[in-house]
Amino acid sequence: MPELPEVETIVRGLKTFVPGKTVRRLEVRHAKVAARHGTQAFQNLLTGQTFTGVERRGKFLHFRFSSGFSLVVHLRMTGKFIVHTHGPVPDHPHIRLVFLFTDRTALIYSDLRIFGSFGVYRPEERIPEFECLGRDPVTEKIPAEWFLSQCRQRSIPVKVLLLDQKVLCGIGNIYACEALFRARIDPRLPARKITLKQAALLLREIRAILKLAIRHNGTSVSDFRNVDDKTGGFQKLLKVYGREGQACPRCRRTTIRRIKQAQRSTYFCPKCQGTRPSLDR
Numbered sequence: 001m002p003e004l005p006e007v008e009t010i011v012r013g014l015k016t017f018v019p020g021k022t023v024r025r026l027e028v029r030h031a032k033v034a035a036r037h038g039t040q041a042f043q044n045l046l047t048g049q050t051f052t053g054v055e056r057r058g059k060f061l062h063f064r065f066s067s068g069f070s071l072v073v074h075l076r077m078t079g080k081f082i083v084h085t086h087g088p089v090p091d092h093p094h095i096r097l098v099f100l101f102t103d104r105t106a107l108i109y110s111d112l113r114i115f116g117s118f119g120v121y122r123p124e125e126r127i128p129e130f131e132c133l134g135r136d137p138v139t140e141k142i143p144a145e146w147f148l149s150q151c152r153q154r155s156i157p158v159k160v161l162l163l164d165q166k167v168l169c170g171i172g173n174i175y176a177c178e179a180l181f182r183a184r185i186d187p188r189l190p191a192r193k194i195t196l197k198q199a200a201l202l203l204r205e206i207r208a209i210l211k212l213a214i215r216h217n218g219t220s221v222s223d224f225r226n227v228d229d230k231t232g233g234f235q236k237l238l239k240v241y242g243r244e245g246q247a248c249p250r251c252r253r254t255t256i257r258r259i260k261q262a263q264r265s266t267y268f269c270p271k272c273q274g275t276r277p278s279l280d281r
């Protein structure tokens with residue numbers, strides 16, 4: 001699933017392409033992507049619109065049009081955008097949506113499992129997707145005291161709290177594991193037991209890992225591709241994620257363990273992220 005760095009990478013790619021493009025025709029190749037509006041209404045809403053820009057909000061893509069309309073997209077598991085600059089759009093079975101532009105270029109949306117979501121909003125409409133989004137660790141300088149106050153209210157493990165988009169938005173499973181490893185915090189530690197020092201350290205490491213991932217164009221552990229269809233280069237730098245049974249890259253004496261937390265795999269080093277020192281605090 002694309003996480004914040006992947007979405008940021010996609011948005012940066014799209015920023016160089018979509019502004020100024022006018023939709024000549026919208027081809028809906030699978031009705032499910034337009035399900036919220038219905039195919040005909042979806043096409044009517046977007047045909048003739050001119051893109052002015054695109055930005056990331058959490059893991060959502062927020063496209064803006066000169067009319068003041070917004071298009072809000074979540075890629076979910078397997079959604080991706082592909083920029084198409086010349087020739088006819090291919091007939092690939094995973095292509096669900098094609099924005100054909102007046103300059104004869106196109107923006108292709110491909111999605112193997114079709115969990116991605118598309119919502120069009122008029123200028124005066126509220127955008128519910130953004131209303132419950134938490135703070136963005138990449139674009140905002142988040143005070144440790146604020147993060148600590150969020151943690152103090154919850155008895156769930158700190159790893160599970162990191163996945164809650166209403167607190168911090170954009171962190172998924174991979175970066176939650178990596179940030180906790182870098183901050184040497186046990187993923188099982190109840191969030192309410194975290195100290196101010198740990199909260200500050202964790203925020204710093206979250207920011208660092210996400211920025212590093214953005215610089216490396218995101219992670220590609222499943223089938224993520226950025227808009228130019230280049231594979232993300234970050235997976236080589238992952239220290240614990242997907243490394244169960246391998247030696248810990250920091251202490252080298254302990255093997256990385258995998259446990260289940262809230263139906264997701266957590267990878268950690270039981271020694272470096274020792275239970276005892278942090279749980280006793």
Ligand SMILES: [Zn+2]
Nearest residue numbers: 248251269272
């Ligand atoms: Zn270790």
